[in-house]
Amino acid sequence: MRAIVCPRYGGPEVLELREVERPSPKDDEVCIRVMATAVTASDIFIRGSDIPLRFRIPMRLMIGITRPRRSIIGLVLAGEIASVGRNAVRFKPGDQVYGLTGFGLGAYAEYKCMKETDSKRGCLALKPANLTHEESTVAAYGGLLALQFMEKGDIQPGQRVLVYGASSTSGTTAVQYAKYLGAAVTGVCSTANLDLVKSLGADSVIDYTRVDALEPGDKYDFVLDAVGKAKTSRLKESCRASVSGKDRYVSIDDGSLLLDSGRLAAMTELVEAGHIRPVVDRCYPLEDIAEAHRYVEKGHKRGGVAVTVRQDVMA
Numbered sequence: 001m002r003a004i005v006c007p008r009y010g011g012p013e014v015l016e017l018r019e020v021e022r023p024s025p026k027d028d029e030v031c032i033r034v035m036a037t038a039v040t041a042s043d044i045f046i047r048g049s050d051i052p053l054r055f056r057i058p059m060r061l062m063i064g065i066t067r068p069r070r071s072i073i074g075l076v077l078a079g080e081i082a083s084v085g086r087n088a089v090r091f092k093p094g095d096q097v098y099g100l101t102g103f104g105l106g107a108y109a110e111y112k113c114m115k116e117t118d119s120k121r122g123c124l125a126l127k128p129a130n131l132t133h134e135e136s137t138v139a140a141y142g143g144l145l146a147l148q149f150m151e152k153g154d155i156q157p158g159q160r161v162l163v164y165g166a167s168s169t170s171g172t173t174a175v176q177y178a179k180y181l182g183a184a185v186t187g188v189c190s191t192a193n194l195d196l197v198k199s200l201g202a203d204s205v206i207d208y209t210r211v212d213a214l215e216p217g218d219k220y221d222f223v224l225d226a227v228g229k230a231k232t233s234r235l236k237e238s239c240r241a242s243v244s245g246k247d248r249y250v251s252i253d254d255g256s257l258l259l260d261s262g263r264l265a266a267m268t269e270l271v272e273a274g275h276i277r278p279v280v281d282r283c284y285p286l287e288d289i290a291e292a293h294r295y296v297e298k299g300h301k302r303g304g305v306a307v308t309v310r311q312d313v314m315a
């Protein structure tokens with residue numbers, strides 16, 4: 001099968017397209033014929049050599065000290081169940097699924113075997129029937145991040161919610177989820193993304209490249225920082241000060257992302273009911289994945305970046 005291998009840490013050029021052996025599922029695993037994967041902010045941290053120390057140290061302990069222990073990287077996948085191990089009962093061949101591979105990585109390949117139940121090596125659910133596989137990868141990553149960290153806000157109808165970094169994969173999802181919950185939503189993004197964020201349902205938008213502080217007395221019931229601690233601005237500090245109580249300001253970097261198939265299934269329902277639509281910025285073929293890494297590494301993607309692994313459904 002074709003796979004993208006990352007034999008060492010470094011720039012996007014370290015990624016190599018190779019022919020490797022196709023895996024077979026263990027008894028408690030399923031084998032997924034991967035149709036699409038994604039290049040996320042997390043993939044850049046996994047591959048990169050030039051990432052902040054506070055991310056690099058924990059990442060290397062988990063993924064491999066001198067090089068990735070599992071040379072096929074990739075965190076997000078969408079595809080169909082090709083075969084199942086003898087003890088696997090949740091899915092059957094032909095089921096259309098999406099999910100994350102966690103520490104197991106391996107999503108940059110035509111086939112991926114993983115446990116069908118949640119573990120640190122991934123979670124899976126049936127994908128939204130109304131999305132392509134590429135769109136589903138964006139829904140999986142953005143959905144797991146946005147739902148987990150928004151849930152901390154226990155958002156009630158009518159509350160004022162601000163999403164800082166509303167144009168990111170998680171931010172575009174969070175804006176739509178907060179609207180679904182009945183909140184009055186303010187999205188913070190740059191000039192180029194104001195129209196996009198409004199189109200997702202935000203009641204108001206603020207341009208962090210032009211505005212340094214919220215209006216005096218402008219208070220929010222909940223603020224989500226959807227771009228994490230590495231990206232900041234003067235306005236972000238003002239947003240942090242606009243809530244009362246520290247648990248009303250949540251960064252997407254506060255705690256680990258949980259690989260939770262229940263949350264993925266909830267995302268499937270929200271997407272199928274039309275409440276959330278993933279934003280796909282760009283889509284690359286597998287052989288151009290290094291280009292996708294170069295683009296995502298710049299830190300300005302709008303929504304998510306998907307990668308088509310295979311066009312045909314049959315092996």
Ligand SMILES: NC(=O)c1ccc[n+]([C@@H]2O[C@H](COP(=O)([O-])OP(=O)(O)OC[C@H]3O[C@@H](n4cnc5c(N)ncnc54)[C@H](OP(=O)(O)O)[C@@H]3O)[C@@H](O)[C@H]2O)c1
Nearest residue numbers: 041165167168169170190228231232252255256257300301
């Ligand atoms: N807790 C966990 O375990 C966990 C796991 C995975 C990811 N994460 C975090 O989740 C983050 C989000 O990832 P993502 O893929 O959704 O987004 P992302 O790719 O990191 O964010 C890209 C977006 O951020 C916007 N942006 C860049 N600089 C900004 C700034 N200073 N202020 C506001 N917006 C800014 C960009 O638009 P403009 O440049 O046009 O503004 C772009 O739309 C990651 O970076 C990581 O920190 C956490």
